[in-house]
Amino acid sequence: MIQKESTTSPKTKASPWWQRIPLTLQILIALVAAVSVGIALGAGNPNPSNATLINNLAIPAELVLKALRALATPLILVAVLHTLMTTNIPGTAGRRLAVLLLTNTTVAILVGLLVANVLRPGTWGNVATSTTTEITTQSVDPWGIVKDAVPEAVLKPLVDNNVIQLIVIALSFGIVLRALKSEQIAQGKKGYQPIEDVIGILFEAVVRVLNWVIALVPLAVFGIVAKTVAMQGFAPFKSLGAFIVSVLLALLLQACYYLTRVKFGSWVHPLKFLVGGSDAFLTAFSTSSSAAAMPVTFEVLQTKVGLRESSAALGALVGANFNNDGTALYEAMSALYISQLIGQHLSLGQQLIVILTSIFASVGAANIPNAGLVTMTLVFTSVGLPTQYIALLVTVDWFLDRCRTAINVMGDMTVSALLDGKKPHSVDEA
Ligand code: ASP
Numbered sequence: 001m002i003q004k005e006s007t008t009s010p011k012t013k014a015s016p017w018w019q020r021i022p023l024t025l026q027i028l029i030a031l032v033a034a035v036s037v038g039i040a041l042g043a044g045n046p047n048p049s050n051a052t053l054i055n056n057l058a059i060p061a062e063l064v065l066k067a068l069r070a071l072a073t074p075l076i077l078v079a080v081l082h083t084l085m086t087t088n089i090p091g092t093a094g095r096r097l098a099v100l101l102l103t104n105t106t107v108a109i110l111v112g113l114l115v116a117n118v119l120r121p122g123t124w125g126n127v128a129t130s131t132t133t134e135i136t137t138q139s140v141d142p143w144g145i146v147k148d149a150v151p152e153a154v155l156k157p158l159v160d161n162n163v164i165q166l167i168v169i170a171l172s173f174g175i176v177l178r179a180l181k182s183e184q185i186a187q188g189k190k191g192y193q194p195i196e197d198v199i200g201i202l203f204e205a206v207v208r209v210l211n212w213v214i215a216l217v218p219l220a221v222f223g224i225v226a227k228t229v230a231m232q233g234f235a236p237f238k239s240l241g242a243f244i245v246s247v248l249l250a251l252l253l254q255a256c257y258y259l260t261r262v263k264f265g266s267w268v269h270p271l272k273f274l275v276g277g278s279d280a281f282l283t284a285f286s287t288s289s290s291a292a293a294m295p296v297t298f299e300v301l302q303t304k305v306g307l308r309e310s311s312a313a314l315g316a317l318v319g320a321n322f323n324n325d326g327t328a329l330y331e332a333m334s335a336l337y338i339s340q341l342i343g344q345h346l347s348l349g350q351q352l353i354v355i356l357t358s359i360f361a362s363v364g365a366a367n368i369p370n371a372g373l374v375t376m377t378l379v380f381t382s383v384g385l386p387t388q389y390i391a392l393l394v395t396v397d398w399f400l401d402r403c404r405t406a407i408n409v410m411g412d413m414t415v416s417a418l419l420d421g422k423k424p425h426s427v428d429e430a
Pocket of ligand 1: 288290366369
């Protein structure tokens with residue numbers, strides 16, 4: 001759970017016993033209980049007299065999704081402001097870093113969309129579309145996206161859940177606050193400090209509220225799985241299995257892309273990169289948090305891979321805040337998967353919007369467990385996909401989050417290796 005990785009949560013009193021059961025175990029228990037209840041309630045042939053009970057089972061998942069949607073915009077806003085105000089980014093290397101981050105994230109999303117378009121996991125089983133689902137088809141005008149990027153009012157993107165506008169606002173204010181901070185430091189002033197503190201506290205506050213929501217995920221999983229099994233049997237899970245396989249394949253392809261870039265763009269041997277980085281990958285996998293893995297990543301890049309401290313710091317400490325390729329890949333694939341599942345075709349133009357919003361959503365996804373699930377609501381909204389289907393993805397997120405976090409960390413390490421250049425440490429310094 002997020003609070004385990006949070007460094008600032010004071011441990012004042014012992015947590016209740018159920019909070020001491022790891023979240024993954026809680027979800028697994030919920031899954032087993034849900035399947036049993038779903039079978040008892042009909043496994044695809046529900047008794048009409050149980051209809052109200054079965055429908056009400058979805059209420060926790062609906063509430064959790066609503067809360068995630070509501071938290072997505074403040075999370076992105078404060079995460080971007082916080083990163084821009086507190087990290088140290090040198091000029092030229094910063095520009096190189098930005099280009100590398102953008103290229104890697106775009107490749108990740110294209111890999112994800114390619115795999116999802118070829119394997120079409122959403123067609124491997126069918127899900128009865130809920131009658132309450134509102135399917136909106138949106139025609140896409142690329143210039144419209146550009147024109148729409150500037151909001152009519154500063155707080156409007158927060159209300160509309162518009163991720164592109166939100167990032168424009170967050171980046172504008174973040175860049176200005178950052179500049180003001182350095183000007184004040186140069187003049188020996190400290191006026192920026194209260195603002196930086198407030199942003200830090202707000203960030204922590206959003207993450208803590210998010211913790212409460214995440215604590216309810218096992219209940220949401222129980223309800224949605226029990227309802228799905230009761231109403232539709234196991235057919236939807238066939239496609240969910242296909243989705244897991246597709247995501248794993250896409251993440252593997254992305255890992256191959258990183259190794260190829262490392263081989264041709266840096267002095268590091270890909271095998272050394274893999275073996276040296278294994279501690280960081282494992283930490284990322286076991287904590288589902290690239291922030292928790294950050295110190296390990298920084299350390300192994302220097303001691304086991306042999307990079308210069310400056311390149312390790314830029315990729316693993318600075319880039320990591322903006323760079324979430326695994327998350328971007330996952331968000332794009334999820335949108336396509338759900339569109340296939342409910343038979344709502346996403347045109348090429350709409351997939352372009354998915355690419356753009358996934359890039360922005362992944363930039364804003366804080367490096368904590370389940371953050372990708374939160375910002376995914378914005379990607380869905382941008383192409384008119386019904387967000388209630390994210391509930392289905394909640395059931396597998398505990399596992400896929402671990403895998404995409406490991407790829408997020410591998411992406412940061414790749415950026416560090418590329419920034420380190422083609423000459424190893426010793427040759428350069430000789
Ligand atoms: N857990 C991921 C990370 O920490 C973010 C996500 O949920 O995709 O990098």
